[in-house]
Amino acid sequence: MKNLKIAIQKSGRLNEKSVQLLKNCGLDFENYKSSLITTVANFNLEILFLRDDDIPGYVEQGIADLGIVGENVIEETESKVNYLQRLGFGKCTLKLAVAKDSPIARLEDLNGKSIATSYPVILKNFLDDYKIQADIQMISGSVEIAPGLGLSDAICDIVSTGGTLKSNGLQPFADVRTSEAILIGRDGLEDNEILGELLQRIQSVLLAKETKYVVLNVEKVNLPKITELLHGVKSPTVVPLAEDGWVAVHTVISEDDFWGKINKLKSAGAQGIVVMPVEKIIM
Ligand code: ATP
Ligand code: ZN
DSSP states (O other): OOOEEEEEESSSTTHHHHHHHHHHTTOOOOOOSSOSEEEOTTSSEEEEEEOGGGHHHHHHHTSSSEEEEEHHHHHHHTOOOEEEEEOSOSOEEEEEEEETTOSOOSGGGGTTOEEEESOHHHHHHHHHHTTOOOEEEEOSSOGGGTTTTTSOSEEEEEESSSHHHHHTTEEEEEEEEEEOEEEEEOTTOTTOHHHHHHHHHHHHHHHHHTEEEEEEEEEGGGHHHHHHHOOOSSSOEEEEOSSTTEEEEEEEEESTTHHHHHHHHHHTTOEEEEEEEOOOOOO
16 A cells, blocks of 8 residues: 655644654654654654645645644645644634734724734735735734834734733734644545544544543442443443442543542542543544
């Protein structure tokens, strides 16, 4: 079978998590920082290490079959690629921000003003949607210093914690779009078996990440209350303990309702609750 090529970021915010995801899928490869391409020893896949901006284009042209990249970059480069799987990392929001003492407070106030950004396409689409006419100033980096230098009235930039904005005397006032890392693919991979296998592995890793393995002890009389609270992948496993009248319950629960459930389990008589990470879940 012909190898597939997947493009991931060479270095930067998505590199480590992309590498980790592929490794968690059981792929065995050397993460050479110096080489552009590496071959996976135990899977029909080659990994290309690229600048994130180049990834959608490579996939669109079919130089790479697959890629892992932020939605913001896909939209900015206007590439025609297929969204195969949301990956749940690299989450961030593209926001509009102005100086703390700026008179700009609502979107309409941006009419006739200038906005500095590294995302002119996304910003233009957004402003068009709201019928706002502003002057977009393309800057490739350090956008947050533009208002202070008198280069622009506002900025549109990626914010995760807001710390950079704050230290530059800026405050966000509107969200333009949210983004996360996505697995993208070129056209024509519909029946590809390697992709099918890879997707299945990725989904099982993602599912496992949202799940915890829980073991707890409970007195037999309280077991019905506990099993009612736990509807895991299947019904929980119940094992007798050496102490008479007590059992251990094993199950998996979703990360989302984790804290809520743990407290309810405690009130229902659960003791010695042990929570462990899950590596993979094969459905
Ligand atoms: P490259 O050298 O590959 O061009 P870059 O400097 O353009 O890298 P990074 O800063 O590494 O890009 O960000 C890569 C992606 O990570 C972004 O496009 C975005 O999708 C995501 N991301 C998540 N959080 C943030 C953040 N706080 N700031 C910037 N990008 C973020
Ligand atoms: Zn980039």
